Amino acid sequence: MSDLRPLLASVFGFSDFRPGQAEIVEAVAGGEDVLAIMPTGGGKSLCYQLPAISRNAVTLVVSPLIALMRDQVRALRAAGVSAGHLTSANTEEETEEVFDAIDRGDLRLLYIAPERLAAGGTERLLRRAGVGMIAVDEAHCVSQWGHDFRPDYLRIGALRETLGCQITAFTATADAETRAEIVERLFGGREPRTFLQGFDRPNLTLAFQPKNQPRRQLLDYAVARKGRSGIIYAASRNKTEVLAQALREAGVPAISYHAGMEPDDRREAEARFQTEDGLVVVATIAFGMGVDKPDIRYVLHADLPKSIESYYQEIGRAGRDGDPAETLTLYGPDDIRLRRAQIEEGLASPERKQADHARLNTLLALAEAPVCRRQTLLAYFGEVLAEPCGNCDLCLEKPETFDATEAARKALSTVFRAEEWFGAGHLIDILLGEETEKVTARGHERLSTFGIGREFSRKQWQTIFRQLMALDLVRPDPARHNALRLTEAARPVLKGEQSLTLRKDSLTRRDAKRPKVE
Ligand code: ADP
Numbered sequence: 001m002s003d004l005r006p007l008l009a010s011v012f013g014f015s016d017f018r019p020g021q022a023e024i025v026e027a028v029a030g031g032e033d034v035l036a037i038m039p040t041g042g043g044k045s046l047c048y049q050l051p052a053i054s055r056n057a058v059t060l061v062v063s064p065l066i067a068l069m070r071d072q073v074r075a076l077r078a079a080g081v082s083a084g085h086l087t088s089a090n091t092e093e094e095t096e097e098v099f100d101a102i103d104r105g106d107l108r109l110l111y112i113a114p115e116r117l118a119a120g121g122t123e124r125l126l127r128r129a130g131v132g133m134i135a136v137d138e139a140h141c142v143s144q145w146g147h148d149f150r151p152d153y154l155r156i157g158a159l160r161e162t163l164g165c166q167i168t169a170f171t172a173t174a175d176a177e178t179r180a181e182i183v184e185r186l187f188g189g190r191e192p193r194t195f196l197q198g199f200d201r202p203n204l205t206l207a208f209q210p211k212n213q214p215r216r217q218l219l220d221y222a223v224a225r226k227g228r229s230g231i232i233y234a235a236s237r238n239k240t241e242v243l244a245q246a247l248r249e250a251g252v253p254a255i256s257y258h259a260g261m262e263p264d265d266r267r268e269a270e271a272r273f274q275t276e277d278g279l280v281v282v283a284t285i286a287f288g289m290g291v292d293k294p295d296i297r298y299v300l301h302a303d304l305p306k307s308i309e310s311y312y313q314e315i316g317r318a319g320r321d322g323d324p325a326e327t328l329t330l331y332g333p334d335d336i337r338l339r340r341a342q343i344e345e346g347l348a349s350p351e352r353k354q355a356d357h358a359r360l361n362t363l364l365a366l367a368e369a370p371v372c373r374r375q376t377l378l379a380y381f382g383e384v385l386a387e388p389c390g391n392c393d394l395c396l397e398k399p400e401t402f403d404a405t406e407a408a409r410k411a412l413s414t415v416f417r418a419e420e421w422f423g424a425g426h427l428i429d430i431l432l433g434e435e436t437e438k439v440t441a442r443g444h445e446r447l448s449t450f451g452i453g454r455e456f457s458r459k460q461w462q463t464i465f466r467q468l469m470a471l472d473l474v475r476p477d478p479a480r481h482n483a484l485r486l487t488e489a490a491r492p493v494l495k496g497e498q499s500l501t502l503r504k505d506s507l508t509r510r511d512a513k514r515p516k517v518e
């Protein structure tokens with residue numbers, strides 16, 4: 001199983017599995033007949049593509065949508081995977097290519113339209129190709145009662161008998177009747193290994209806090225939960241050691257864990273965490289894969305995770321026993337810059353970098369979300385939660401919001417007028433009308449936005465800029481020393497065509513309560 005992770009990274013460019021994918025991939029790669037029901041957008045294709053790529057046989061993918069098949073084949077080929085499709089829309093050349101690849105014996109994925117199954121010669125071709133697995137996409141199309149019924153899907157069961165190979169089926173339709181029909185018609189009535197995936201983990205409390213006094217926030221949190229098992233994720237090896245030490249000094253039993261430790265020390269740390277009650281492990285993301293402790297009561301991210309997938313997977317280690325468990329993620333502008341820089345400095349293609357930025361954006365949007373975090377999170381995984389969850393920080397304590405349309409226009413227009421060459425600090429100086437050396441040196445006191453933002457404090461402007469960054473209206477450009485630049489999404493706001501609601505302040509409660517000393 002773990003051996004497919006490198007392939008996940010090298011072929012698909014994903015650092016982690018989506019919720020539920022790992023288990024399904026493991027079963028599929030292990031040769032089991034599998035029925036997987038996952039929400040739309042959950043990442044079903046990968047569950048058969050990854051095992052298909054790793055084995056020395058053809059995987060036949062039956063899919064009802066020609067356009068989708070073409071897209072997937074194109075994407076797989078771009079990633080260096082031998083894939084092809086047989087549909088009624090094939091050009092002669094495309095079909096020739098498929099035959100050639102079959103003859104060469106190097107075809108890994110063959111997408112086929114259901115009506116092709118009825119065509120003469122198809123069975124012979126598939127016997128020759130050496131099909132190791134049939135993967136049925138949109139498997140509910142085999143159900144007569146659904147509105148997507150495809151009569152040709154009924155041929156799949158017989159084809160499987162003829163080829164005598166493994167069969168796997170994927171759908172987002174979860175009702176019991178459809179499921180029973182799928183089992184009857186595709187699996188010949190033999191119960192497959194079934195995965196029914198919903199992404200919600202209602203026993204996990206979700207919370208985010210901007211870093212304010214990060215060390216204090218973290219220590220207060222852990223001290224208040226002394227006696228409970230927890231994982232604290234930190235971004236660097238050194239930090240895990242420093243924080244574990246600080247926790248011990250504060251009276252919380254803690255150990256550190258990272259990939260740089262000797263294997264023996266790592267095993268010992270894992271064993272201690274597994275068996276000792278109330279131990280906290282401060283770890284890099286190297287910790288967790290092999291951990292199966294059901295009663296982890298909290299997961300605290302001392303730094304922003306690298307993507308929304310990583311976030312979900314890491315918080316998911318808490319509360320596996322189903323009892324209430326807490327999660328908290330701390331984040332600050334430095335995290336955002338670090339993660340952006342890591343993406344930019346990576347070796348990925350420009351398209352992939354773009355996609356990685358987008359994945360980071362969704363995590364930032366979750367961090368700065370004005371409404372229920374669970375709704376935001378599940379929406380990203382394609383699941384709709386009808387009501388606010390009542391178990392996230394935003395449900396438990398409604399954040400104050402304000403109409404930030406005007407403020408955002410002032411901020412964005414300052415970015416624009418300063419020609420997208422400056423960071424938030426300098427831009428805020430301009431908005432506040434501060435005649436700093438840098439401002440006068442650039443003649444920025446003559447900009448029309450100079451001093452038009454005095455209704456907010458510096459701290460408030462910082463919050464506003466951070467939220468604009470989270471919403472991806474502005475993005476730091478590493479090629480310009482992280483100067484803020486406008487994205488396409490900024491245009492309608494800048495032009496006054498779109499209004500914007502932001503959170504009033506994301507100061508921590510501790511700060512809000514502290515008496516003001518001027
Ligand atoms: P489904 O068929 O379940 O609706 P897809 O297989 O089309 O979903 O995947 C939905 C999206 O999720 C795709 O853009 C895919 O690239 C992305 N995706 C799938 N697996 C992962 C992963 N492990 N990490 C990040 N993105 C993923």
Ligand code: ZN
Binds near residue numbers: 371374375388389394
């Ligand atoms: Zn909520």
